[in-house]
Amino acid sequence: MFNKRESNFEEDFNKITPIPTPTPTPTPTPTPTPTPTPTPTPTPTPTPTPTPTPPPPPPPLPLPPTLTPIPTPTSTPTPISTPPSNTTTSST
Numbered sequence: 001m002f003n004k005r006e007s008n009f010e011e012d013f014n015k016i017t018p019i020p021t022p023t024p025t026p027t028p029t030p031t032p033t034p035t036p037t038p039t040p041t042p043t044p045t046p047t048p049t050p051t052p053t054p055p056p057p058p059p060p061l062p063l064p065p066t067l068t069p070i071p072t073p074t075s076t077p078t079p080i081s082t083p084p085s086n087t088t089t090s091s092t
Helices: 002-007 009-016
Strands: none
Touching: none
16 A cells, blocks of 8 residues: 555645646847958058159250350460570689
């Protein structure tokens, strides 16, 4: 009798206080955090170095009126007379 009672214990217990079947709490699926797309760093466009413009050539100078050249008299060089070195003046 004791054995029979023991075997029916669970069945009797369920009749008295029905054990509610626990509803499994759904594990919330973690929302994947969106990986932020890295903003591409804009490549700086190299500023073209301006080529220095050469200054404009100066305007051509006006030509002076044509003058007739005055003839320069050619002077004949006078030879410098040097006394001969072997001549010695001796005073007596």
